[in-house]
Amino acid sequence: MTRDDVLVLGGTGFLGRHLLPRLAARGARITVPTRHPHLARELHVLPQLRVVPTHIGDPESLPSLIPPGGTVIQLVGILSEGRGAEAGFEAVHVELTRRVLAAARRAGVRRYLHVSALGAGVDHPPSRYLASKKAAEDLVRASGLAATIFRPAVVAGPDGGAATLFARLVRTLPVLPLAAASSRLAPVAVDDVARALLRALDDPHTIGKTYELCGPEETTLAGFVRAVAHAMDRRVRVLPLPDGLARIEAGLFEHLPGRLLTRDQLRSLEVPGVCTGEGLRALGLMPTTLTAALAGLGARKKVPMDSAGRS
C-alpha cells in the first residue's frame, strides 16, 4: 500500500485497536472519529493518526471527514440496540452506511472496506442485527464504490469482544449458566481480521468481493467459553440453559445495563457461526488457532468498559 489518507469509522473499537497500529506502520495518514475521545487515548501515540471527537451520526460531521480520493474503512457496529431510534440497528448499520457511502461517492473515495458479520448472507436473517447487516451490505454492493465486504465469525482476542465478556463471567462465577450453549462457532482471531482488511487494500482483485472470515477450528459457544477459561488458567462448569429458560434470561438481561444478552442475539445464534468459504486462505492468510488468538487473556486484569457495556 502506498501512503494513503484513510478514514476509519468505528476505529476505537476492539477490531480498530488491532487494525490501526498496522495501518499506521504502513505510513497511512489516519482519521478516527469517536464519540468517546477519553477512551481513545492509546491511539494518540500512533504516528499520523488524528482522533476527531465527533458523532458521525450527525449528518454535518461526516462529509468533512471523508478523505477525497482516499480510503474509508467502515467498522461501526453494535450488538444490541441502545435507547432511541438513533441507537437502533437500522440507524447505526443501515442509515449510517447509506450516508457514508453517499459522502464517499461525492468525495471520489478510491477504496471502501466494510465489516459486516457472518450470517448476514443468509436469505432470511432471523434477527434484526443480521437483517440490518445484510441491508447495509446490499447498499455497499449497489454503491458503485471499489468496495470489499468482510463477514467475520465471532472475533476472538485477549482484549475485547466476546472473550472479554466471558472472561469476566468466568472470573466471578464457578458455574456459568449459558444460553445457546450448543451453537456452532468458528471464532476468528482479531489480528487475522485486521490482516485480511490490509490484504484487501493491497490487492485490487478483492474489489467487489465478500469474504467470510473464520478461524480454523469449529467449536460451540460452550467450547468457546471453556477455551476462554483455559486461556485464563481457570476452570469453569458450563450449565447449558434450555431454550425456553434462555429466552426468559435474555428478556431480563436486555433491560439491564451492559445488555449481557438479548433475545435478538439468541436469534442471531440460530445461524451457525461457521464459514462456508475459506476467506482468510483466499486472501493468502493462514488462520490463527483459537488458543493462539486468546493467548494473553489471563494476563489482562481489567479491560475498561464504557456505559454501553462495550469493551
Ligand SMILES: NC(=O)c1ccc[n+]([C@@H]2O[C@H](COP(=O)([O-])OP(=O)(O)OC[C@H]3O[C@@H](n4cnc5c(N)ncnc54)[C@H](OP(=O)(O)O)[C@@H]3O)[C@@H](O)[C@H]2O)c1
Ligand atoms: N466483535 C465481534 O465478535 C464481531 C463479530 C462479527 C462482526 N463484527 C463487526 O465488526 C465490526 C467491529 O466490531 P468491534 O468488535 O470492533 O466493535 P466495538 O468494539 O463494539 O466497536 C464499535 C465501534 O463502533 C462505533 N459505534 C458504535 N455505535 C455507534 C454509533 N451509534 N455511531 C457512531 N459510531 C458508533 C464505536 O465508536 P465510538 O468511539 O464513537 O464509541 C466503536 O468504535 C462491527 O461492525 C461489528 O458488527 C464484530
